[in-house]
Amino acid sequence: MELKRVVVTGLGALTPIGNTKDEYWEGLVSGKSGAAPITYFDTEKFKTKFACELKNFNATDFLDRKEARKMDRFAQYAMVASDEAIADAKLDLNVVNKLRVGVIWGAGIGGLETFQDEVLNFASGDGTPRFNPFFIPKMIADIAPANISIKHGFMGPNYTTVSACASSANAMFDALNQIRLGHCDVVVTGGSEAAVTIAGMGGFNAMHALSTRNESPETASRPFDATRDGFVLGEGAGALVLEEYEHAKARGAKIYAEFLGGGLSSDAYHMTAPHPDGIGVIAVMKNCLENAGLKPEDVDHINTHGTSTPLGDVAELKAISDVFGSHAKNININSTKSMTGHLLGAAGAIEAISTIMAMEYGMVPPTINHTTVDENIDPSLNLTLNKAQKRDVHVAMSNTFGFGGHNACVLFKKVD
Numbered sequence: 568m569e570l571k572r573v574v575v576t577g578l579g580a581l582t583p584i585g586n587t588k589d590e591y592w593e594g595l596v597s598g599k600s601g602a603a604p605i606t607y608f609d610t611e612k613f614k615t616k617f618a619c620e621l622k623n624f625n626a627t628d629f630l631d632r633k634e635a636r637k638m639d640r641f642a643q644y645a646m647v648a649s650d651e652a653i654a655d656a657k658l659d660l661n662v663v664n665k666l667r668v669g670v671i672w673g674a675g676i677g678g679l680e681t682f683q684d685e686v687l688n689f690a691s692g693d694g695t696p697r698f699n700p701f702f703i704p705k706m707i708a709d710i711a712p713a714n715i716s717i718k719h720g721f722m723g724p725n726y727t728t729v730s731a732c733a734s735s736a737n738a739m740f741d742a743l744n745q746i747r748l749g750h751c752d753v754v755v756t757g758g759s760e761a762a763v764t765i766a767g768m769g770g771f772n773a774m775h776a777l778s779t780r781n782e783s784p785e786t787a788s789r790p791f792d793a794t795r796d797g798f799v800l801g802e803g804a805g806a807l808v809l810e811e812y813e814h815a816k817a818r819g820a821k822i823y824a825e826f827l828g829g830g831l832s833s834d835a836y837h838m839t840a841p842h843p844d845g846i847g848v849i850a851v852m853k854n855c856l857e858n859a860g861l862k863p864e865d866v867d868h869i870n871t872h873g874t875s876t877p878l879g880d881v882a883e884l885k886a887i888s889d890v891f892g893s894h895a896k897n898i899n900i901n902s903t904k905s906m907t908g909h910l911l912g913a914a915g916a917i918e919a920i921s922t923i924m925a926m927e928y929g930m931v932p933p934t935i936n937h938t939t940v941d942e943n944i945d946p947s948l949n950l951t952l953n954k955a956q957k958r959d960v961h962v963a964m965s966n967t968f969g970f971g972g973h974n975a976c977v978l979f980k981k982v983d
Contacts, residue, residue, distance in 0.1 A: 873902025
């Protein structure tokens with residue numbers, strides 16, 4: 568069976584450094600940090616008092632007030648980003664066959680704030696189970712793609728993938744295959760997360776996963792730096808409209824890039840720590856290249872998982888050196904989490920958008936906040952430190968890895 572070609576025709580982003588795809592890109596290339604003191608709740612007794620929250624975002628600017636109240640923030644974010652992507656793709660909803668339009672979304676946690684608030688309300692009461700009737704539908708992770716499909720009438724495959732921080736990359740790979748195999752003409756895909764909450768911050772602090780650089784939040788996310796001390800939690804959403812190539816061409820759609828392939832693997836090692844030799848990461852990048860039909864030397868740019876954790880950053884870069892050999896030094900490697908923080912289940916989507924826009928504009932965003940060389944990292948690697956670099960990017964790869972050892976990798980190619 569001949570696989571269909573798949574292209575990207577729409578993008579939408581809601582991030583801590585920009586509330587549209589264009590604002591997001593401007594934030595990336597200017598090296599903007601999205602980290603700041605938390606405003607959502609009192610952090611006086613918390614080890615970490617900062618995160619990468621959205622700025623100047625009001626859901627009711629985009630959604631009907633009654634509808635917004637029925638959604639957790641992660642679902643609101645999904646609606647806003649997907650609406651931007653659908654508009655960007657210029658899909659004519661009166662013409663497209665909605666039976667062949669799917670929505671496949673990623674969320675690592677789902678409605679954490681809704682769950683937290685309802686449980687706290689119950690605990691503070693007299694034991695009578697008074698719960699909001701929208702508690703369950705607001706909380707469940709699959710409600711984001713459900714809401715998107717309900718709004719637009721899309722009747723193709725509709726579900727959420729959950730693989731921690733790899734969730735939206737898994738969603739994108741599933742969406743790719745739905746179109747490749749001829750099941751869909753169009754799939755709206757991506758991911759969203761809203762875990763900057765009492766439970767989210769408290770839980771990650773308990774794991775010693777978060778940076779505690781409270782005196783300088785804007786420099787706390789520092790991938791590859793010797794003084795890194797953990798990741799910075801972020802929130803938001805990224806959305807992509809994927810489309811079968813001939814379908815896109817027939818309607819004269821703008822094509823951002825071709826989605827050539829993806830790869831999946833498991834570390835099978837530890838609940839939270841990466842394998843120190845990067846075995847699963849090596850496997851996922853090799854799987855991705857094979858799936859895309861490319862050689863290591865074809866890759867120009869890699870957006871790493873690069874969370875700013877002591878173990879993870881080194882393991883990933885060792886894996887890149889293993890897979891790409893002498894060509895690794897020719898690749899522009901970066902971590903945009905240095906600016907956005909870690910959006911968990913939405914990370915794969917917003918980072919895929921970054922790689923696509925790097926091809927669009929011939930510019931690789933920087934890894935900011937690097938001041939101290941880590942002797943455990945190969946100095947010949949170009950980590951795109953502190954300043955964006957001009958680069959004609961033809962092939963770009965994006966890595967995402969989740970707690971539990973879930974690894975996902977996606978790869979895009981510039982369309983001439």
